[in-house]
Amino acid sequence: MxxxxxxxxxxxxxxxxxxxxxxxxxxxxxxxxxxxxxxxxxxxxxxxxxxxxxxxxxxxxxxxxxxxxxxxxxxxxxxxxxxxxxxxxxxxxxxxxxxxxxxxxxxxxxxxxxxxxxxxxxxxxxxxxxxxxxxxxxxxxxxxxxxxxGTRFIASEEAHAALVYKQQILETESDQTVISRCYSGKPMRVIRNDYVDDWSKRPEDLKPFPQQMLVSVQNATMGLLAGLDSDIDPDKACMPAGQGAGGIHEILSAKEIIARIMSEAEDNIVRMGDLIQ
The missing domain is CATH 3.20.20.70 (Aldolase class I)
Known part of the structure; x- marks a missing residue:
């Protein structure tokens, strides 16, 4: 939170x-x-x-x-x-x-x-x-x-996140997240948008944490992190996401996500064990 x-x-x-x-x-x-x-x-x-x-x-x-x-x-x-x-x-x-x-x-x-x-x-x-x-x-x-x-579960049915945020994750490629200080004053990996690009052109205006976060709140960019699901502008909203977003293609239930991860991991462990036999 x-x-x-x-x-x-x-x-x-x-x-x-x-x-x-x-x-x-x-x-x-x-x-x-x-x-x-x-x-x-x-x-x-x-x-x-x-x-x-x-x-x-x-x-x-x-x-x-x-x-x-x-x-x-x-x-x-x-x-x-x-x-x-x-x-x-x-x-x-x-x-x-x-x-x-x-x-x-x-x-x-x-x-x-x-x-x-x-x-x-x-x-x-x-x-x-x-x-x-x-x-x-x-x-x-x-x-x-x-x-x-983290990011995989944001794109889940149960996640307390706006649908626009979940959809942005599905549409994001692995090279479309960037590290920026524009939202909080500390380095944060987020989905690149117009707001991030604008701040990248004037890094001298960035303030330290937490003052920069107050700027972001005043600019109404932090609604997603506060749990809002309406009046969200993806061109300026803070949407944290990892580079793994490029491998996420559908919104699933948390149960299905966990089941798939466990099944894939078990198969991989067995396969790697076979490599040394």
């Missing part, structure tokens, strides 16, 4: 609990300090079993979560960030390659994931342009214990 006030987080968590009794987590941009503490209180109060920080997790947040038996995960785009997260007490590190959508780093997943696996003593989850069973298989081969999949 990005820019979502604590009470809206509570509302969405209540909705989740109404449809499942399974464990679930909440992902936030914790780099916005005035939102963090109130949001964490809600996450704990409403019974999440894990908290995921998109832009680092302050040690006090980790300690507060652990006191409530909530696991803490941190998205990391550099080996150094992963080491810092593990040393601070994070239970899981999510190693996101630059191919991934949303806020991202500069190192490709093929290089980053195994290096982070070697550098930390906590479980590592692979992320970045993973959209099918081949990506899951590769993640496991790199030493990760699972895969963090």
């Amino acid at each position: 990005a820019g979502v006030p604590p009470e809206q987080i509570r509302e969405q968590m209540i909705q989740v609990k109404e449809i499942t009794d399974k464990p679930f987590g909440v992902d936030l941009l914790v780099a916005i300090p005035e939102q963090v503490d109130a949001a964490i209180d809600v996450i704990i109060d409403e019974g999440a079993t894990s908290f995921i920080g998109g832009l680092g997790v302050p040690r006090r947040v980790i300690e507060k979560c652990h006191e409530a038996s909530v696991k803490v995960m941190s998205m990391c785009g550099k080996v150094a960030h992963a080491v810092d997260a593990a040393n601070a007490g994070c239970d899981v590190v999510i190693a996101q390659g630059t191919e991934g959508g949303g806020h991202t780093g500069q190192v490709a997943g093929m290089a980053l994931i195994p290096q982070i696996v070697d550098a930390v003593d906590v479980p590592v989850i692979a992320a970045g342009a993973i959209f099918d069973g081949r990506g899951l298989t590769a993640s496991l081969a790199f030493g990760a214990q699972g895969a963090w999949i």
Whole structure:
């Protein structure tokens, strides 16, 4: 969740609990300090079993979560960030390659994931342009214990995303996402549009995070991230997406997506095992 006030987080968590009794987590941009503490209180109060920080997790947040038996995960785009997260007490590190959508780093997943696996003593989850069973298989081969999949699930029936956003993902080729600071002030991989192109011509006008995000809110570009499904202009809307968008061709149910990924991964693992016999 990005820019979502604590009470809206509570509302969405209540909705989740109404449809499942399974464990679930909440992902936030914790780099916005005035939102963090109130949001964490809600996450704990409403019974999440894990908290995921998109832009680092302050040690006090980790300690507060652990006191409530909530696991803490941190998205990391550099080996150094992963080491810092593990040393601070994070239970899981999510190693996101630059191919991934949303806020991202500069190192490709093929290089980053195994290096982070070697550098930390906590479980590592692979992320970045993973959209099918081949990506899951590769993640496991790199030493990760699972895969963090974003863009593929935005293009799902259940996703809390506007139809125009889902359709844009289906129409996006792998070379039509770009990394830009124009929406938040931090590097973010998004679907290229007129708004992104305009800012690319005047980088000197970009402000740091979170001031640039406030500019984006004023320009009405962040509606999709706030869950709006109407009055969305794809020529300026912030639409995070990874390079894996080029391999996504249909909107499916989350159940079907998971079933396909698992089936493909199992077939790949068997096939690779046959190679060494």
